[in-house]
Structure formats: C-alpha cells, structure tokens
Amino acid sequence: MCLPKEEGGLGFRSLFDVSKALCAKLWWRFRTSNTLWANFMWNKYCKKQYPQYVQWKGGTQVWKLVLEARENIEQLIWWETKNGTSNIWFDNWTKLSALHYVLPDIQIDESIEDVKDLIGGNEWNVSRLQQLLPADVVEYILEELELREISEQFLVHGTCLDKEIMLWKFKLPVDEVLATIGINIVSRCCCCIERRHETIDHMFLIGDFAKTVWNWFSSAAGILMNCCQIWKWRNTRLLGGNMSMYKVLHESNQNIHLLRRIRFPSMQNIPDKWPDFIDYFESFRPVIRTLVVKWQLPAKGWFKCNTGGAARGNSGPSYIAFCDRNEEGNLIYTAGQTIANGNILIAEALAIKKGVDYCISHQLVPLVVETDSLAMKMFISGTWEVPWSITLVVQEINRLMRGNMVIVEHIYREGNGLADILTNYVFDFAGTQHFHNFQDLPIKAKRLFNMDKAQIPNLKIRHGKDNRL
Template sequence: MMLEARDNMEHEMWWEPRSRTANIWFYNWTKLGALYYLVPDEFVVDETVQDVKELRNQDGWNMSKLQQLFPTDIVDHIPEELDFHESTEEWDKPRWMMTTSGKFTVRSAWELLRRKFVKSDIYKSIWIPGLPFKISFFFLRLWKCKLPVGDIMRRIGSDIEGKFYCCDPKQCETVDHLFVTRKVSSQVWRYVKAAAGITTTLLQVKHVIQVWWNANFSSMFKSIIRAMPVITMWQIWKWRNTMVHGGKMTINKVIYEINLTTHQMCRVRNPRMQVPKSVPQIMQMIETYKPHIVSKIVRWNLPMPGWFKCNSEGASRGNLGPSSVAFCIRDSEGDLMHAAARIISDGSNLVAEAMALQEGIKYCVTNDLLPVNIISIVTNHFQGKQD
C-alpha cells in the first residue's frame, strides 16, 4: 500500500529547476511526470543525457537537443510552462502540485489517494444547511437502515431485539411502521401533511422523502421543505426512545417540538425574516412570500472633455489562487482607445487589483493618454479611507 501511494504521489511532486541537477528521465521537472514513462516507444531514451543542465545553453533552452530527445508536445511544453531561474547556490526546489502554494498538505494527499465512489444526489441532500448535525446524522443512519430498531437488530443477530416493541407485542418493530404507519406517527404526519397541502398516502420512509422533496414549492425555501420530513421523523424517534426507556411524551409534545425545530431552522436560514412559530403558519408564509426586490442603477460616466478614463479590474480564484488582470481606456467621447487582459501568477484579490491598476497607469503614461481618470477598487478603497 505504501509503495502504491509513493508511486502516485511522486507524479505530483514537481522539482523546480534551480541548480540544474535534476535527473531528466526520472524526476518530475516538467510538471508532466517522469519523462521516462511518457516518451513514446519510437523515441529512444538516451540515458547518456542525465541532468537538466545538459538541455540548456547560454541563450536558454537548447531547442535542437529537446527535439532530439522528446516528442513535439513535450518540446512545446518546456519553454512555455517552465520559467527557469538558474542559481548555483540553491538546490532544486520540490513543489507540491496539488496546492496552489506549492506546499504539501495531508488533505490534498488524501484527496489524491482515497478511493472515490460514485457521487449520489441523495447523500448531497441529506446534509441540509441550517439543520443541526445530530439530525442530519440521524437521517443518514435512517436512510442506510442503521438505526437500532427491532427488525434491523434481528437481521444482524443481536440479542437485544426483545427490548424493542411494536403496537402488537407479537410483532417485531420495523422502520416503516415506526416512522410512518404507526398510530402516533400517522397522527403526526396528518398534522404536517395538512400544513403543507400534501394529500398522498404515505407508506414507507423513502416514499415520504420522495413525496416531500418532489413537492412544488418556492426554490428560496427549498432547504426548509427538505428538512421538514427529517425533523418530523427525528421527533418521532425521540418519542419512541422516551417510551422505550419508561418515559412519557404526548402527541402534542411531539408536534410542539416539530414546530419549534422548524421555526429555529427558518430563523437560522433567514435571520431577517419574521418567522411564525407553527408549521401551518410557516407553510402559509412560504406559499405567499414575495421577495422585496431593490434595484439600483449603475452607469458609466464620460470623463471631462480632453480627459481619458481608465477602468481596471483584477481577480483571484479562491483568493490565493489563479489570478488575472484587465483594463480598458476610453476618451471623452466614450470611444475605446485600448483594452488588454492577461493571466498573472497566483496571488490574492488585492494584489491582482493593484497590478491591474499599475498596468493601466503604465500604459496611459507610455502612450501619452493624459490626463486620465483612474477607476479601480483600489482607488475607491483609499478614497473611502480619506473620506
């Protein structure tokens, strides 16, 4: 297992050439992997050439040497992607290619090595935003039939099956009976279904979930609708455990807990809304809700006569990630004078904004597009500080 992990991880370790001592064939110095395994059979591996320094000359990469050793795609890749920093005082630096910073993390290594199963939409829906973790975890166990109810405990051969009971002492407790068809459960579902306007007869746990998740409600409250059957079954589960261990809990108490949990989740998901405290009122609010839309006009104003205006923009994906800059310049008539954009090295949003501003100013000064009005997030930030 460790040897298999080593073989997979070696391909993600890039040796940045500095002292030019990296082995050409077995080190990943091109970001493609070990070239010994990538070169086609028609290209004979010339093992007399060992170090990266043998592929360099005074002007840079020795293109004729590269063309002798490697196929065209690798030859084109090396000068385009490798920015060679020659140094006799530094060793070749290892970089971890799974992260933008080049530093090794256990998380990235785990993502590389773990065996991934096919993603299921149902498991994405189980973890509902705003719902307490313990309820989501309960629902996961319920969906996978991992709850300690009588029928499941009997199937796994447990000796504690007798501690779980059904309405009829002669029958074994089942998941569908406990959460759907039992007398107490039916009364609870009758209350929740009436609030949501659902008339379908519920038979099984997974059928309940499908009915609720396929119901036609506003997409804004989709997470709340998805959570309501889960909250209901969670409260039925609490009622059942209370009764099993000798406690008492009425149906009205179960309904009260459903109302309270639903209300609290709505407050978490929509903290600025006035949320009712009962499920019927919450469902009525969802059906009649109309969002308050605020519109704001954003316009680009012409610069003063004889002036130019430069708008610059920088962005970073992930904020410490792949970055790019862009700017455009217009005259006092609104005609486009120049526009440019390019990808820069990985960095933060603020660095990208500053570099975009710098490139815009540099172009204006170089091409005598003065006086110029600079519009950028950076200038707006400092203007706000002064104000």
C-alpha cells in the first residue's frame, strides 16, 4: 500500500516512516533548541549524563521513541566550532562523527571537555591536540577545520554576533568610509600613538585604545559592547577635547550597572568591581515560582461570565469581550466589539458592564463575573477609590447588580484565557463579533474552551528574587 502508484502500490505514506521522522525532529529540537520543553526533558532525563549515552529506564513512550531515533540522527548533527562550547568527545565537531564513536579505543580525558580547551588565542593548540588525539586526526583538524578570527565576530557570553548584525550596518564617518564617498583626507587615527589609517576594524577592534578597553572587560567575561564609549572618545579627541581612558572604562562600567538596575531592580549589594560583578552574575540563579490556575465550573444552578478588555495605547482604539457559560461549562453566548478610544481600565470596566447587562436581561442569574483586573474588582466592591474616568460605568455596574444575585471575582490571566483570546480576535479583525455555539468559535478559542470545560489547569510562572548559590 505504501509503494508508489507507478510500482503497483496506493501511494500512502508509511506511518512507520512518519513516526521515525517526527521522533528525529524531536531529537533535533531537544539537542539544538532552548525551549521550555527541551529544558524540561533535559532536566528530567539527562541532568547528570550525556544525552548521547542516556538509556531508557522508564518514562514516556515518546521519550523512548526519541532515543531510538537518536541512533540515526545524532551522528549527522555537526556542531560548528565558534566559541568552543561543544563537547570534545561526544559532539560531532570534526565532521567525522563524535570522537568516542570513530575512536572507540581512545582514552578519554574527563578533565578536558570543551573544544575551547584545544584552542590557544585564535589558533589550535597543536601540542594539546597531539597529547589527546591520534596523529591522523590531528592532521585532519589542522587542515580541514579553520577557526574564525576574533576580529570577525563579537563573543557575548557564548553567543557569536557577526559584524553585520552590529553597528557596522551604519555608515560611521571614519576616514575609510569617507574615502568611499569621495571625501579624501589624510587618514590618521587619533586613538593610537602611531597614527595609523583609520578604519572601522582599527577603531573598534585592533587599535591600541580599543584593545585596552576590550582587554579590561574581556579579562572577566568575554567581549561586551563598548563601541559607544570608544566612538565617543574618538570624537572628543578628534575635536580637540580631552578624555582619559579611565573615564571611558568608568562610563562603560557605569552604563552596565545602570542597565542592571533596570533589568534586575530587586537585586541588591552587587559589587562595583568588574571581575566581582561577573562572578556575582555567573553564580546567579533565578527563582521560578509556579502557581496552578484553573477555570472553575460554576456551582449548580449558577452561570459564569468571563470578561476581558484591551486598548491600543493609553488613549487609542479599545476592544472588549465577554463569554457566558453554564454549570456544565457549555457555551451560552459570547460577544466582542470595538468601543471608543480609551485606556485599558475603561475597556475592562465596559466589558464587565456589557457582560452583566446581557446576563441580567436574559435571566442568566445567579451569576459569577470573573475579570483578570484586580483593580476593577476593588473598584466595584468599594475597597479602592474609583477613578473619575470610570465612575459612571462603575455606578451603572453596581446599579445592575443591586437586587440580583451577581458576584464579581478576580481570576488570574491564565484562567481567563478564553475572554482574552476573544478580545484579541476583535482586536485583530476590528468589529463586532457574536458567537452562539461552540462550532462558531475561532480555532484558538475552541482549544481554550475545551481545556476549561475539561478542567485542565494552566501554570502561572513568576520569577522571584535572586537566589545565589
């Protein structure tokens, strides 16, 4: 049946081959991506072992099939030598396959793991290679595997950023660039004693001043982006000003600390000295807190209305949506629409008003209204003072609730996904949307609806304060 029609078959795809291909793709993603799934599988099955040697000792059938696919695909994955983080013995960085596979009798030195341990400067460490590997393999590495020059890339915490992605895209007016547009001047770099020809590479990478700045920071943590300070120093010198090298280093260090305060405001007592600063962050481990959030079915005889609002900017087009369900989690009615310009608070308030108004007018009471805006719950209950912009809307909500069994509760955004995705649907297609049954819902909304009805929980993930080892 799986043979081509020309060969007498029916042309069906072999499910066995499809399964092998999918499992091979999962192994590729497990080895090469940094996704939540890959990190989870790595910590569950390969935490203290090399993935190339892990054996199936229980677990999911998917993992078992992925390990079977590993035998076919692992040796076909080639790890390009850039910053040298590939494993010498178990990763295929030579294009010959992993060394433990092609040289099964070799004595593995476990004290040397990464390829970078075989590199000295910008060249292969020949003596180290000869100590560890046979002569023919060493000869092949020296002839076939070329190391990229450091001047052709920036190394930022293990990531190679080519010049084309950096500020080389911009036409900085150094002498080299000026000459290409017909402005010919005597080129003398003001950043070094010998006054050499000023090029971008010389200015930012190989000049005397640039080398001093890079060496200061690279002594602790690779190469960072100090180009802005170098360019500022160059222009100051070119225009007759005076700016010491120590000031450049101080300003670069100060900028890094300012960035740290913005990115990690909760972290305190961070050392000022650059080497200590790097040691501190290398030992940093984020604390991840998780909370199980689940949309709860309403009590028997009750109805539930989930609401959501969104706005483009502080005063831009706004969108609202609400979704009504019964005690069994079945859809009764959902609607979304575009409203006048406003902010997110006004949109959330109007969404609650529309939802409550519809439910009361259609006898969908007693009613629980859920919103992911804690502020709106506090405003409606009178706990917080109501802003003037939504005073009339809150008063109208309280008027509708008066005399009816209506409760307003707060729910985390992860449990209010259906209302949010319907709001985004209106946001994308700009207009009024009505849905009376499950079949009419958008595909993404159907998925969330089924998860809510089946009481499948979501995870709310938060990063806590720093936790240092």
